[in-house]
Amino acid sequence: MKKLFKYIGKYWILLILSIILAGISVVLQLYVPVLFGNAIDEIVAAHNVDFTQMWIYLKQILLFVVIAAAAIWIMNLVNNRMTYHIVQDIRSQAIRHIQKLPLSYLDQHSTGDIVSRIIADTDILSDGLLLGFTQLFSGVVTVVVTLIFMFSKNVWITLMVILLTPLSFLVAKFISSRSFTMFKKQSETRGKQTALIEEMIGNQKVVKAFGYEDKASKRFDEINKELKEYSQKAVFYSSLTNPSTRFVNNIIYAAVALAGAFLIPLGALTVGGLSVLLSYANQYMKPFNDITSVITEMQNALACATRIFDLLEEPEEVNDSSEVLEKVDGNVDIDHVDFSYDKSKSLIEDFNLQVEPGMRIAIVGPTGCGKTTFINLLMRFYDVDSGKICIDGKPIDEISRHSLRKSFGMVLQDTWIKSGTVRENINFGKPDATDEEIIRAAKEAKSWDFIRRLPQGLDTVLHEDSISQGQKQLLCITRVMLCLPPMLILDEATSSIDTRTELQVQEAFDNLMKGRTSFVVAHRLSTIRNASLILVMKDGKIIEQGTHEELLKEGGFYSHLYNSQFQAVS
Structure with a gap:
């Protein structure tokens, strides 16, 4: 709730207007019982009924009810506007925040789960906020004003009501703490379900090609069963709250009636006064009953808000400089770079490379050797653990990411x-x-x-x-x-193109790469014969480097890789 108030505060004018309207509606509704009590006292006066005065009270009652109804209607419009503006702001911040999150976060969280937080969880939050605003503002004003009116009628009965009230809070607290846990698990499981659906539908051709339909259905059934169990438990626990608090509140109501019945013969209270106190006791407890009746939606909303704020509070990419690369020559210097995704498992160790402007660097090696990781470091999708990478003598962690990435043209295997x-x-x-x-x-x-x-x-x-x-x-x-762009990165850029078109595109790339520093990741070694320098990587290290002819003469790992691609299949 504290985190939500940061967004609510932006619409303080609407908030104050809603509170004022709530106050008007509540005060008028609570003054109606006073008028009813006065009208009743006119009827039970000794051998005399003042119909003229009674009609005045009834007309006032009608007028106040109409004004209160109009105030409630306008308050609901204001609350709707405020709620949906708040949710719009949260969604907008979430999508902007995702653009600034490090790729490591996006790699570790499924797309479906992130989508679920931004779409489904914020929808549920908006429903809970709307109910919360309506009940909260009216409820607080109702409690305060009711107590004032009750004190004006009888101090001792009012004190008794106040002393018994904490019982209702304790019961609600005990039950709602359990329902919140279930709603949080429900929201997390819904995210898993969305992720699975997105994964299966997005890759339906692969699913069908490998006959994975039954296994996909079983995985969905397991998550669906889990979601059903959490949902049932959440609703069960939350549904206990309202009846339990109503039971406590009915005890308070009965205590007021009993105390009043003893006070009337003593002359300390009139029949009309008792009817007013009973009405106020009911009004006083109504906010607690109303809030606990929508506790399911509110608990669900707060559980969803937790997931949304978890996303919003993820640390953004840090150490982004404002310095911009101007007139890039394409001089790249990689000095003793170490990096690993999992700090317990080393990947790239003591990587060193000097690239002069206009050079065409080809990077080859077996799957998992660190070729794409090297590209990720070059583009600052990930930051190095130690060492440094410099462009034209400037360390890339001292250059703005936007400026750095704008200096590279990038074509990946994944389109x-x-x-x-x-x-x-x-x-x-x-x-x-x-x-x-x-x-x-x-x-x-x-x-x-x-x-x-x-x-x-x-x-x-x-x-x-x-x-x-x-x-x-x-x-x-x-x-x-x-x-x-002044520099190029091609990561299997022609892997999905037919051979004839590939030759034509390769010719266009050759023209484009003239005078530009280029990094080419290739599995088809025939496409990199003209590279200025070929780096052969294995287990995160450069094990060989040289031109195509030089590496073939050495008869090492590259020679083995190259010959194996053209070896006749017996």
Whole structure:
């Protein structure tokens, strides 16, 4: 709740307006019993009923009820506006925060779970906030004003009510603490379920190809069963709260009636006064009953809020400098770099490399040797554990990440297409590019042939499955061709393209790489024969380096890898 108040405070005008409206509605509703009590006393007066005065009271009652109803209606509108603005702010901050989180967090948490926190959990939070605002403001004002009115009628009965009230709190506290734990587990399990659904639907072709449908269904059933059990327990515990507190409150109500019955014969209280006290005792306990009746939604909302704030409080990427790279030459110096994802398992150890401007560096080696990790360090997706990487003599941890990454053009084996037009997918890194520039880049990347055959050309809207994997990769290459960055990183950039197109794209890359420092990760060694320097990596270390001819003459690990790719299969 303390964390939520940080967002609520931004809308303090709406908050104050809601409290004022709650106060107006509550005071008028609570004054109505006084008028009823006065009207009753007019009826039971000795041998005389003052109908004129009684009608005045009844008219006042009608007027106050109408005004109170209007105040409640406006208060609900204000609470709706405030609630949805708060949830909008939380969602906006969450998506901005995700952009600033280190990749290590995103690698360790499933996409489905993160999506569940931003979408489902904030929806549940908004429902709980709406109920909470409505009940809280009205409830607090009701309790305070009721006590004032009750003290004006009888001090001793009012004190008795106050002394018995903590029983209701203790019962609610005992039960709700257990329901909160269940709601938190329910929310976490819902995140797991969303992650599994996203995983299975997103990879449905693989699931079907390997006959994984039954196992996927069993995994879902297990999580679904877990979710059902937590949900049932959460609702069961929370449903006990309202009846339990109502039982305590009914005891308080009965105690007021009993005490009043003894005071009337003594002349310390009138019949009308007792009816007022009974009405106030009921009004006083109503906020507790109302809050406990919606405890399920509120506990669920707070459990979801915990997950949202866990995400929002994750530390962002640190040590980002404001320094910008200007006129990058492409001199890269890697000095005694160590890095590992898991600190108990070493990966890259004492990595050293000096790259002069315009050099084409090829990186080869078996799977898991650290090739992609090296690219991650170069782009500062991860920071080194020790040592340093310098661009044009400047350590990259002293350069802003945006400036560093803008200096590299990157094409990965894993392609990514956003939902949008072909134009929007190509000019992703250069939004102000003209159509002429886009078409030129598309022709160089050999993607123009299929783009111009699309229904609306550059204006064709693409989705994840609109085009083939090879066409996606060509669009990713086109992005880089459009930006013309000073340095290049190609990580199996032509892995999904047919051989004929690959040769054409390779020719375009050769032209693009002229005068640019380039890092090429390749499994097909035939594509890197012209590299200025080939680094052979194994177990996170450079075990060989040299040109293609030099490494073949050495007859070492590279020679073995190269020959094995062209060895005839017997």
